[in-house]
Amino acid sequence: MKKVRLNNGVIMPAVGFGVYQIPVNETERIVNDALEVGYRMFDTAASYFNEEQVGNAIRHSGLKREEIFVTTKLWVQDYEYDNALRAFDKSMELLGLDYLDLYLIHKPYGNYYAAWRAMERLYKEGRIRAIGVTSFSNERLQDLFLHNEIRPAVNQLETHPFFQQQSANKFLQCSSIQHEAWAPFAEGQNDIWNNPVLKNIAEKHGRTIGQVVLRWLNQRNVVVIPKTVHKERMIENLSIYDFTLSDKDMDAIAGLETGKSPIYDDMDLPTVKEIGLHKIHD
Numbered sequence: 001m002k003k004v005r006l007n008n009g010v011i012m013p014a015v016g017f018g019v020y021q022i023p024v025n026e027t028e029r030i031v032n033d034a035l036e037v038g039y040r041m042f043d044t045a046a047s048y049f050n051e052e053q054v055g056n057a058i059r060h061s062g063l064k065r066e067e068i069f070v071t072t073k074l075w076v077q078d079y080e081y082d083n084a085l086r087a088f089d090k091s092m093e094l095l096g097l098d099y100l101d102l103y104l105i106h107k108p109y110g111n112y113y114a115a116w117r118a119m120e121r122l123y124k125e126g127r128i129r130a131i132g133v134t135s136f137s138n139e140r141l142q143d144l145f146l147h148n149e150i151r152p153a154v155n156q157l158e159t160h161p162f163f164q165q166q167s168a169n170k171f172l173q174c175s176s177i178q179h180e181a182w183a184p185f186a187e188g189q190n191d192i193w194n195n196p197v198l199k200n201i202a203e204k205h206g207r208t209i210g211q212v213v214l215r216w217l218n219q220r221n222v223v224v225i226p227k228t229v230h231k232e233r234m235i236e237n238l239s240i241y242d243f244t245l246s247d248k249d250m251d252a253i254a255g256l257e258t259g260k261s262p263i264y265d266d267m268d269l270p271t272v273k274e275i276g277l278h279k280i281h282d
Contacts, residue, residue, distance in 0.1 A: 001040070001238070002015070007178075008130055010129050012069055012223065013041040013069055013223075015223070015225075015226075016040075016071075017031070017039040017225060019043065019044050019048060020182075024049055027057075028057045031054055031057035033234060035068075037234045038238055040063075041225070042068070042070055044071065045072055046072065046073060046106075049280075051072055051094040052095070058070065068101075069101045069102070071101060072100060073106040074103065074105055075087070076109050076275065076276055077279050079114055081114040081117060084114065085122070088103065088118075088127070088128075092127075099127055099128065103119055104131070104132045104156060105132075108140050110276055119131045120150045131152060132177075133152050134182070136155050138167065142171075155178070157181065159179070159181035159184065160185060160192070161186070161198065161257075162186050162189070162257065163261050164256075164257045179221065180224070181222050185210060192209065192213075195209070197255070204249075211236055211237070214240045
């Protein structure tokens with residue numbers, strides 16, 4: 001499996017497994033399936049409420065801890081310094097792990113500077129191998145790393161054929177920050193599974209649309225964390241390294257850019273307010 005090297009030297013798989021919106025009572029079984037077919041990176045979050053189930057599957061897998069890369073995320077409600085430290089301890093208790101591979105600020109709202117400094121402390125203490133952010137614009141990300149000691153290792157962004165994050169991708173590569181895609185399949189929006197451009201490329205290569213999208217992202221040096229509950233799809237999503245998209249293919253997919261998210265607008269004031277004030281615990 002292809003891997004990438006983060007700006008602090010930590011090695012990260014280029015394809016992982018996301019567990020967003022997987023029902024809690026199914027998460028452990030589904031993560032077990034993913035481990036069985038070869039996934040070695042898992043992405044969860046405090047706000048997904050399935051950290052415990054992810055941790056159970058990993059601990060009972062029989063694999064060495066260092067063989068598996070685990071990401072979780074800090075929610076906005078816990079961005080104050082002391083709250084962030086407590087929230088991390090809670091996540092680690094649920095995961096049942098001795099250390100975390102990657103800890104991300106989940107949204108660019110609230111007092112994320114305090115959260116970042118708490119994460120820097122945890123990183124220096126060796127409890128986290130890498131720290132990063134989610135859904136940060138270029139401007140907010142640059143401001144964060146210019147005014148703090150540790151540069152984020154990862155920015156996880158909504159990235160797919162309809163919202164390609166071309167400016168962000170260029171900025172992240174220039175800044176030595178790894179681009180990671182959430183919602184690589186656009187959460188099924190814009191009828192992605194029937195898109196004629198993607199269907200044509202998939203048929204030409206004898207692949208699925210999902211495999212084409214993941215290969216397109218990886219060829220742009222973007223790490224991916226697709227989610228599926230079906231074992232056959234898990235296998236397909238890992239099987240993207242025995243074909244290559246041509247420049248013509250890449251250009252055709254580039255033409256699908258709409259310049260906006262089909263999922264939500266993170267600059268929309270009501271949306272920002274709703275996310276920023278959303279509580280995941282008392």
